[in-house]
Amino acid sequence: MAQQARAIKTRRAILEAAATVFAERGYERTTIGEILVRAGVTKGALYFHFASKEEVALGVLDAQMLDVPLSPRAIKLQELADQCFLLTHRLQHDALVRASVGLALDTGATGVDRVGAFQAWIDEVSEILTASQARGELLVHVNVADTARLFCGAFSGVQAMSQILCEREDLAHRVSVLLQHFMPSVCTPALLTSLDLTEGRVAQLAAEYEAELLRREQNPADTHG
Amino acid sequence: MAQQARAIKTRRAILEAAATVFAERGYERTTIGEILVRAGVTKGALYFHFASKEEVALGVLDAQMLDVPLSPRAIKLQELADQCFLLTHRLQHDALVRASVGLALDTGATGVDRVGAFQAWIDEVSEILTASQARGELLVHVNVADTARLFCGAFSGVQAMSQILCEREDLAHRVSVLLQHFMPSVCTPALLTSLDLTEGRVAQLAAEYEAELLRREQNPADTHG
Incomplete structure (x- = not known):
């Protein structure tokens, strides 16, 4: 090795x-x-x-970030959805990602910079939403800062509830429901029908992600970070 | 006494x-x-x-439930919003309510029936949504079970994030943003404009609630439970 x-x-x-x-x-x-x-x-x-x-x-907190960035999508809001679907897969299959999210929400961990971890995630979502806004994907009234915070908070809670109720077995469905309720309030109606917010997308993205991870493992020269 | x-x-x-x-x-x-x-x-x-x-x-888990039920509202979805606004006030001002929500989300508390606590809350929201549906307030595609879970999960996460980032100082604003993004996906357009989802509602409901609590304390004969 x-x-x-x-x-x-x-x-x-x-x-x-x-x-x-x-x-x-x-x-x-x-x-x-x-x-x-x-x-x-x-x-x-x-x-x-x-x-x-x-x-x-x-x-540990950093481990919830993607090892391999998503390839750019034609619609930025689809990229946001795909980030969520991929995190869903990783929460279901990677103990380190679960621990990372658990530590971010652990109110007893006073010595850890949980603020920084949340803020980094909010910044990432804000960046996607800002790009989305520049392309005219968002409804005119959308406030990017508020929407990014809502999105991160809501996702955190939905995954925590799914963990408590059924060890995250229904998480793909819960995340799909979240996206289907959230997108109509931010996305222009014309684009909305082009988004894929169905839970089947989790398996599809997971397969691509795992294949890319494997490819990088076999070609360490391509690995950055 | x-x-x-x-x-x-x-x-x-x-x-x-x-x-x-x-x-x-x-x-x-x-x-x-x-x-x-x-x-x-x-x-x-x-x-x-x-x-x-x-x-x-x-x-402790039960303490997040209201001591005094809300008086019925003309619009059931306003009742759902008001429950959230009142919980916002109580999370900000009652340490026992904070502890209750903290315990429900504490993944280390394996001996406590956190499933039951979450389920009771989901059932309460389902009940409101079912009544709301019967009155024709909801869009036809709404699935009450999914929507109730989404709502409870999202609220949990939004309050947890607000606690982590600023000790819940901005919670009234965050809850208002949540409701303003959530309601258009479930409420018929004609009703939507009749809802008050502004953060100012927190102070108004809090004043009514505290006055009613005080009244009951001074007239213990009216206290049930």
């Missing part, structure tokens, strides 16, 4: 171990020592990647 | 103490003994009201 690939693997092992311990003991009570034991790595390896427990937590 | 009023006060003191300890230590780690010390009540007093720690937690 190439050195870079090994480093990526170690980093991921540390984050997965940390995510598990944070979930079990809470962020506040977790020590670096416990993360080391769980990850099965040396102190040196951990401090090569992270300077402190808080940096590990920030790494 | 009448005996009934004293019992209500003791019950509330226990719930407030429990809510504080749950928030500090997590539900799992909290003992009945710690709740007793914090509430300053005897073991007998606690067991008069609650049979177990889990029952105390259920009491």
Whole structure:
């Protein structure tokens, strides 16, 4: 295994171990020592990647971001929907992504910059909405800042409720319902019918995403980040 | 103080103490003994009201329900909006209501029936939407079960985000934005303009609610529950 690939693997092992311990003991009570034991790595390896427990937590929070960016869509609002559908797939299949979202919502984790994590997500959605507005996709009254916050807040809650009620088994349906209620309030009617907001889209996007991840793993030279 | 009023006060003191300890230590780690010390009540007093720690937690979860029901509104969807606006006020001003919502979303509280708490809220919203549908207020395509879940999930997330970003200072605005994006997808256009979804409504409803609570406190004979 190439050195870079090994480093990526170690980093991921540390984050997965940390995510598990944070979930079990809470962020506040977790020590670096416990993360080391769980990850099965040396102190040196951990401090090569992270300077402190808080940096590990920030790494966990970052894990909800996409490893591979979505290819640009003809309609920007479809890109927003696709981000949600892909996050749905990752929440269902990647424990680290679940831990990341859990840590962002954990009100007991007072030492972690949860504000920054939420703000980064809101900024990302704002960026998509601003581009969408520039292309004339949005209804004239839409306030991008308010809409971005609503969208991030509502998605957080919908996935938390789905987790509580059924371990996120119905999440694809819940996210589809969210998008179908949300889009008519922001999207021009002419475009609305061109959007694919059906839950079947989750499987389709997931297949493309996993294939791209695999391709990058087999061609490490293409991997950036 | 009448005996009934004293019992209500003791019950509330226990719930407030429990809510504080749950928030500090997590539900799992909290003992009945710690709740007793914090509430300053005897073991007998606690067991008069609650049979177990889990029952105390259920009491905390119940505290997000209204002590005083809203008077019926001419438009059922306005009643749904008003429930949200009043919960906004109570989240901002009542620590027990905050603890209740926090416990419902606390993924570490595995011993508590969070499913039941969410389901009760979803059922309440479903009931309002069903009545609303019977009166012809809803667009024909609305699926009451899906819409009720979306609404509860989205509200949960919007308040959690507002707590994280600014200790719920902007919650009235966030809830107003949520309602303004949500209602056009469920309400017939003719009715939509009759709804008051502006954030100013929070203060107005809060004043009515607090006045009614005070009136009941001064006339305990009217108090039911």
